[in-house]
Amino acid sequence: MRRFSVYLVALTLIYAFVLASFHPWDLALGALLSAALLLAFRRFVFVAPPGESGLLRRALYAVPLCLAILHSILKGTWQVALVTLHLRPLSSPGIVAVPVGERTPAGVAFSALATTLAPGTFLVDVDWERGVMLIHTIDASDPEAVRREHEEFYRRYQREVFP
Structure with missing residues (x-):
């Protein structure tokens, strides 16, 4: 869960920097999009199959x-x-x-x-x-x-x- 939080914050910050906006609504939308991406690609991000790189x-x-x-x-x-x-x-x-x-x-x-x-x-x-x-x-x-x-x-x- 800690890695999820770290990745969520990192992706949200990247989103904010790309938008050049740290408005609370932009941060909330960025966190929502980041969470959706992390959940959609959780197998790729969090679980490395045997013989595959992390x-x-x-x-x-x-x-x-x-x-x-x-x-x-x-x-x-x-x-x-x-x-x-x-x-x-x-x-x-x-x-x-x-x-x-x-x-x-x-x-x-x-x-x-x-x-x-x-x-x-x-x-x-x-x-x-x-x-x-x-x-x-x-x-x-x-x-x-x-x-x-x-x-x-x-x-x-x-x-x-x-x-």
Whole structure:
């Protein structure tokens, strides 16, 4: 119950800071919304299944994950800018089948989001029967490199936060 209270206060304060208002009605609404979120996601926030990370551990691993996503966005922006400015030819765009591997459905959804945030790549579809994500990329000349890059991202950054 103590953790619930701490999280409730923290989320309510974040809500107040975002609104830039500490009016009692705003705080009450923020507390109500925070409580609803905590109750709706209590399994994710308070109970870590065996072999899964707790919330604090996930939050700590989220920092390098966000930095890796930012790096991916900057790299993709640079590649797309070079092609758009005709400084690099658009020679081999295409779809690459990236194995889902040990990702959970939530992990696949997060991988899709992270992939789509970076310019030059986006998720086309997930073929659950074949166990692959179909990703369109601006440079599919080396499909194995694309697969390695996605697997490395998952293994190194994502697995601890969104398995």
